[in-house]
Amino acid sequence: xxxxxxxxxxxxxxxxxxxxxxxxxxxxxxxxxxxxxxxxxxxxxxxxxxxxxxxxxxxxxxxxxxxxxxxxxxxxxxxxxxxxxxxxxxxxxx
Numbered sequence: 001x002x003x004x005x006x007x008x009x010x011x012x013x014x015x016x017x018x019x020x021x022x023x024x025x026x027x028x029x030x031x032x033x034x035x036x037x038x039x040x041x042x043x044x045x046x047x048x049x050x051x052x053x054x055x056x057x058x059x060x061x062x063x064x065x066x067x068x069x070x071x072x073x074x075x076x077x078x079x080x081x082x083x084x085x086x087x088x089x090x091x092x093x094x
Contacts, residue, residue, distance in 0.1 A: 019066065
């Protein structure tokens with residue numbers, strides 16, 4: 001993950017107007033930290049419940065970061081996309 005974060009920071013710094021939101025820092029600040037099994041049981045993916053909790057922080061954080069960078073928030077008031085029809089099957093790995 002450290003290398004991935006380095007690459008993200010590098011790519012963002014090479015492009016004007018590409019801010020980075022510190023999701024890892026937010027997760028580290030939570031009780032249990034970023035590798036809390038209650039947060040990500042497999043060490044990578046959020047549970048459906050914790051994904052909702054993280055999204056509640058991430059969405060406003062993204063909007064605030066874009067606004068702070070002088071970005072266009074015209075889509076911020078747009079209606080969210082409809083969920084896909086039918087049940088959504090979880091992705092499993094062999």
